[in-house]
Amino acid sequence: MSFKSLGLNNALLKAVEKQGYKTPSPIQEKAIPLILEGKDVLASAQTGTGKTAGFTLPMLQILDATRSSKFRPIRALILTPTRELAAQVYDNVRDYGANLNMRSTVIFGGVKAKSQIATIRQGVDVLVATPGRLLDLESQGALSLKRVEILVLDEADRMLDMGFLRDIKRIMSLMPAKRQNLLFSATFSKEIKQLAAGILHNPVLVEATPENSTAEKVTQKVYRVDKGKKTELVTKLISDGNWKQVLIFTRTKHGANKLTKKLVASKISAAAIHGNKSQGARTKALAQFKTNDIRVLVATDIAARGLDIPLLPHVINFELPNVPEDYVHRIGRTGRAGAKGEAISLVCIEEMEYVRQIEKILKQKLESEVIEGFEPNNTTEPGKPNANKPKKKNHTPRNKSRSSNNSNKSSSNNSNKKRNDNRSSRRESSKRR
Numbered sequence: 184m185s186f187k188s189l190g191l192n193n194a195l196l197k198a199v200e201k202q203g204y205k206t207p208s209p210i211q212e213k214a215i216p217l218i219l220e221g222k223d224v225l226a227s228a229q230t231g232t233g234k235t236a237g238f239t240l241p242m243l244q245i246l247d248a249t250r251s252s253k254f255r256p257i258r259a260l261i262l263t264p265t266r267e268l269a270a271q272v273y274d275n276v277r278d279y280g281a282n283l284n285m286r287s288t289v290i291f292g293g294v295k296a297k298s299q300i301a302t303i304r305q306g307v308d309v310l311v312a313t314p315g316r317l318l319d320l321e322s323q324g325a326l327s328l329k330r331v332e333i334l335v336l337d338e339a340d341r342m343l344d345m346g347f348l349r350d351i352k353r354i355m356s357l358m359p360a361k362r363q364n365l366l367f368s369a370t371f372s373k374e375i376k377q378l379a380a381g382i383l384h385n386p387v388l389v390e391a392t393p394e395n396s397t398a399e400k401v402t403q404k405v406y407r408v409d410k411g412k413k414t415e416l417v418t419k420l421i422s423d424g425n426w427k428q429v430l431i432f433t434r435t436k437h438g439a440n441k442l443t444k445k446l447v448a449s450k451i452s453a454a455a456i457h458g459n460k461s462q463g464a465r466t467k468a469l470a471q472f473k474t475n476d477i478r479v480l481v482a483t484d485i486a487a488r489g490l491d492i493p494l495l496p497h498v499i500n501f502e503l504p505n506v507p508e509d510y511v512h513r514i515g516r517t518g519r520a521g522a523k524g525e526a527i528s529l530v531c532i533e534e535m536e537y538v539r540q541i542e543k544i545l546k547q548k549l550e551s552e553v554i555e556g557f558e559p560n561n562t563t564e565p566g567k568p569n570a571n572k573p574k575k576k577n578h579t580p581r582n583k584s585r586s587s588n589n590s591n592k593s594s595s596n597n598s599n600k601k602r603n604d605n606r607s608s609r610r611e612s613s614k615r616r
């Protein structure tokens with residue numbers, strides 16, 4: 184299958200070629216022809232599947248073919264949950280539309296609105312936006328959504344997790360009822376289906392990856408360790424393995440800062456990326472990480488959402504997320520575009536319940552081991568009598584032959600959407616908005 188056979192025009196084919204894409208990814212193969220036909224699409228696709236090109240390429244082709252007025256009203260709106268994802272999608276829109284007469288821009292909070300307003304005033308065809316800033320500018324009369332023909336909701340599941348449902352409904356009310364709607368989501372929960380039912384008209388369902396599946400070539404491991412020894416262990420893993428590009432997830436912003444300081448003190452270059460950091464600091468940290476100027480990026484879930492880091496070899500969960508679906512998103516940062524990756528979780532006894540929840544949605548047991556010198560002293564789970572005493576194993580991180588390949592595919596599981604305690608996520612998002 185070639186991009187040409189999907190019905191894309193020469194300007195877009197040239198742009199795709201410039202990106203070095205040889206063949207369409209499965210989501211592109213399925214979604215592009217349907218979108219070109221003008222259909223509403225409900226697509227299940229994780230980050231890393233090529234979903235952005237999947238909706239952007241046909242969207243640009245439609246807009247290009249149907250331009251009418253001399254002035255440029257906003258004709259396509261792409262909504263994303265986070266600033267980072269918005270910036271990344273915007274970069275893609277620019278790259279893919281490089282050979283078209285198309286104007287686009289991106290707006291999000293955390294930076295001054297003045298230049299965003301000025302750009303919109305000059306006329307843009309495609310607007311990429313986070314919900315908060317979009318509503319803010321709309322209420323100031325700085326933009327109008329009355330001429331939107333195509334709406335994309337990207338990472339819709341995360342938008343709901345972050346409490347954007349009301350904002351999304353308000354945004355819908357500002358657009359014409361007749362428009363093409365594309366909804367992309369990593370998971371298909373009951374809530375997503377409800378949202379889709381309210382927005383999409385006779386949508387075609389496109390599934391590129393099984394729900395809640397982890398990337399195919401990711402080796403997943405659990406290292407059992409006491410909470411107080413995690414920093415030492417993570418430092419040892421990175422140093423002994425001489426890892427050059429590691430993404431570490433912490434549950435809190437404070438935890439991210441603390442770990443970053445300790446890594447830097449151990450001469451491992453690192454930066455933190457979370458909701459309390461300015462947009463400038465986040466952009467700089469990500470750029471340094473991508474160019475290998477720093478070895479470690481320590482991130483909270485929300486800040487990391489949508490980061491596009493090709494071929495990331497190592498992801499470490501310093502703490503497990505309390506929302507099991509976040510585990511799937513986190514490890515989706517490794518093993519991207521078919522590359523091999525390793526996802527390691529440092530798990531103390533208090534987190535064993537999270538392991539079980541994650542295993543339930545993955546429908547797979549996670550291999551658990553203990554590293555010599557880091558044997559946990561505390562093996563009694565809260566509320567349980569001396570449970571899960573770990574088996575001791577010798578371990579040398581560089582010795583890859585010990586790792587077992589836990590790559591997997593899990594089948595869909597719609598019924599198990601326990602959102603236990605998403606308060607920290609919401610706190611972070613509301614603060615940033």
Ligand code: AMP
Pocket residue numbers: 202203204205206207208211229230231232233234235236491493520
């Ligand atoms: P996305 O899932 O949209 O975030 O894309 C993930 C990564 O895959 C990005 O770095 C894209 O540039 C890349 N990509 C998208 N489509 C293709 C393709 N057909 N072939 C190779 N790489 C691709």
